Amino acid sequence: MFEKILIANRGEIACRVIRTAKKLGISTVAVYSDADANAQHVKLADEAIYIGASPASQSYLQIDRIIEAARLTGAQAIHPGYGFLSENDQFARACQQNQIVFIGPPVDAILAMGLKATSKVLMEKAGVPLTPGYHGTHQDPDFLKQQADKIGYPVLIKASAGGGGKGMRLVEDGESFFSHLASCKSEARASFGNDDVLIERYVIQPRHIEVQVFGDMHGNYVHFFERDCSVQRRHQKVLEEAPAPHMPEDKLEAMRQAAINAARAVNYVGAGTVEFIVEQNGTAYFMEMNTRLQVEHPVTEMITGEDLVEWQLRVAFGEPLPKQQHELRINGHALEARVYAEQPENGFLPAIGQITYLKYPQQNDRVRVDSGIIEGDEISTFYDPMIAKLIVWAENRDAALIQMHHALEQFHVDGLGNNIAFLDRLVCCQSFKNADLDTNLIQREENFLLPSKASLTTEQAISAGVVELLCRLEKIQHTHSPVWSTHPFWRLNQSSSYLVSLIYSDQTLQIHFNLHADGIWATLNHEKVHLQAKLLDQHTVQIKFANQKFNLSFNQTEQGITLFQKGQSYKFSYVETKFNQTDDENTENNLIAPMPGVITQVLVNSKDMVKKNDVLMTLEAMKIEYSIRAPYDGIVTNAYYQHGDQVKSGDKLIELQPMTENVA
Missing domain, CATH: 3.30.700.30 (Glycoprotein, Type 4 Pilin)
Structure with missing residues (x-):
């Protein structure tokens, strides 16, 4: 087994990998940015190397610095976690060139599955079912519009290199196709450096089900059953569970086998996840393969009793899979809730600031908390606003729901906005309790999940x-x-x-x-x-x-x-608390930043005439791109920021004068 590994990540996943490494007697090296100098993963690791400034582009995405940190400390292998460089073929190749083991799949597998269009061609050849659509490379807008018309609306435009809910647009009709296409390509270009898209039929009331797979260097493959990840906001998962409830067993078995076929088609090694979009009757279509460990892997660990990070380490070291398929069993039911610093009542916008009080539920064999955050830590604009993952297990789904409700009652966060109350309402929501699941559950249960200010007794x-x-x-x-x-x-x-x-x-x-x-x-x-x-x-x-x-x-x-x-x-x-207010005359015609972030697009200039709902500017923070739209027809009299500028919540972005009949 490895003697020392480096974790090229931060937060809860870095802490998670360190925990398993310590169990196996493996020394660990953490890397950190300015913002993470006092972070928990730095304190837990045996060694820590500084790699740059707070923005991920200047630290956690710096391949050369991470490779040098591994060389400097004598780390034999690098675990990429998820996000950042975990699915970056250049990083995997750099590890290989420096005789450092990349704890992940081969470069060819990353390349094969990294682009949605390419992967779907491979999956079609392997007999994996695909959603009807266009998965080719021809990107002429008129041609793509013809394909969408042929498929029939509604359709989804999806970034070929996308993931994490980014680079995706739902198009309801042909009239809005080109505007959605432009918006999707812009986001894809900014997020992934690649604006190629594919077009797919939009599945009505879809479920999102994924299968955890593992392969080794000896040609062995297994699946760890499936997870239902249908409950999402902004196309990002909020609550996951395993196994998938209320699904025909034959449909599940077909999905599991398709996932194995997908992994075998690209000679996959290590942990991977094959994601499916699933009709209500259980018919599944391949969506993508994530060539890494997933955020929601703990629910699989809870129902199988296996440590997936340990499996990753053993496979990367060259060992065969610890178990074969017939040795893996489902035991009970598990749920995972992602606790975020965010404002559910305000469109789930991220919340930033210091956590002044933090109390985790008591942990035992039924309740687990994965986190890299402690009381007093700051949630910044630089990284994902996740505070922790709360995972529970019970003998069956009904008991797991009760267990999650009790655990959320014991989970207390103060100092900034968070989604704990929202999560608690979610597990108590009748649709979720009845496993009436689809990716639109939050929207259709909005009145219950996002009520107006709670009345006070x-x-x-x-x-x-x-x-x-x-x-x-x-x-x-x-x-x-x-x-x-x-x-x-x-x-x-x-x-x-x-x-x-x-x-x-x-x-x-x-x-x-x-x-x-x-x-x-x-x-x-x-x-x-x-x-x-x-x-x-x-x-x-x-x-x-x-x-x-x-x-x-x-x-x-x-x-x-x-x-x-x-x-x-x-x-x-x-009563003495003062709230800062700005004079009405200074704010009535100004569009305000809803959150701190970086300006990614400025689409207007001074004296431009705009229509209501036109996108004037976009800003991004913590994986969210927010569009600043015109609230009325008007004339832009001032745009205060440019592309790349940092803004604070409440900053004036654009001055917009309402259109009047007197305006020429």
Whole structure:
């Protein structure tokens, strides 16, 4: 076995690989950028080498620097993780040229499967079923339009070199084909350096099912069954499970065999994933092959009991597959939820900032957390906004859903937006519980999954006030300072009477407390409630209303209090909190950056006339390209940024004067 390996990645996957390497007695080398100098993967590895500035293009995508780090430390092999250089044939070739083992497939296999069009030609020859469409290399727009017309709308335009949901456009009719084609090619060119596309029939209500395969250098192939990855937002996976529920066994077996045929067709070695778009009746079409380990590999590990990273290391070292097909079995059901720093209520835009409070669920043989993040870490614009992957296992799917719900209830994040409450609603959603799955599930369940601001009960409002009261009294007790000196916004009416003022969703809450020997009397909006409460620790309060007693988790900062209850979070701010506002005259005609990022396109100039919904500018951050569209017909009077410029959330991007009848 290898004595030392380098991990050419960061975050949770780097930590994940290090964990298995340590189990096998293999020394590890981490690489890091400026932003990751104090990251967990750097601390966990035996050695760490600096490779450049924070942008991935200046560090984690620098092939020469990573190769040099391996040479410098004597690493015999490099594990690429996923993303970054994991499917880069030039990187794999550079490893080979420097006598370093690339823990992944051969260069030829990466090349064969790297382009969607090329891979589909190979798969067709191997008898793997394909979605009806055009997979050739002819890229003339008029020709592509003819192919789309021939296939019949709706169609999907897909970047040939694409992946991760990028470079993909749904076209509903022929009239909008050329605009979607231009947009798709632009994104593909910026993301992959290749603007070739293919055209496919759009499968109505499709499921996204993938098969994990493994090959070795001795001609052996196995599959690890399948994963259902249908629940997606922005064409990116949110929640995965294994095995795929409510699918005919013969259809599943056909998919598994097709995946083996696909791997054998390109002499595949190592871990790979063959992805299928699947009709509701179970008919499957080959979509692509990811020539690497997948983000969602833990659900496969949970149902098979196998360590796929260990398999990768053994196969890369030249060993035969640890097990043959008849030795692999499905045991139980597993789910994986991707916990992101993002704002589900605002189009799932990424959230950036510092995680001020982080509590993971207790881990055991049924609950697993894969992460490279700890409390106090920053989520930046440079990398994917994933905080952690939460994986659960149970004997069957219904039990796994319950297990996931309980685990999400125990997962607390504060300091920035996150999708935990959304994920909890997702696993409780009736469609998901019934395995009524397709890639449009989030959109069709939007009212349930993305409700308006959660209404607040009297008990919840009073609980927030109690937390504030007890925390301040605790502080007074330890500092012996008068209450008005530690918090001037409290008013001391009597020795046992207090007023706590909080804001929830623009609503000011005035909660009066009177402390008595038998407990606390709280009054809110003329409603009087008796309760008992005590702090159990700095993040837990025990409260008893009437005959109901419960423990409530919370986090307190200088800005306010966050309560965590039943998978949801409720944020209260202090009355004194100031919110920065800009004068209306400065903002009414300005289009504002919805998130921090890099300007990727500026499509207009000063004095250009534009129509409502025209794309004026695009910016990208953390794998998302966001289009700035005209909210009305107008004239561009100023474009403040150029291609490549960095912007902050809230920056003015474009000044747009509304079109009036007086404008010539």
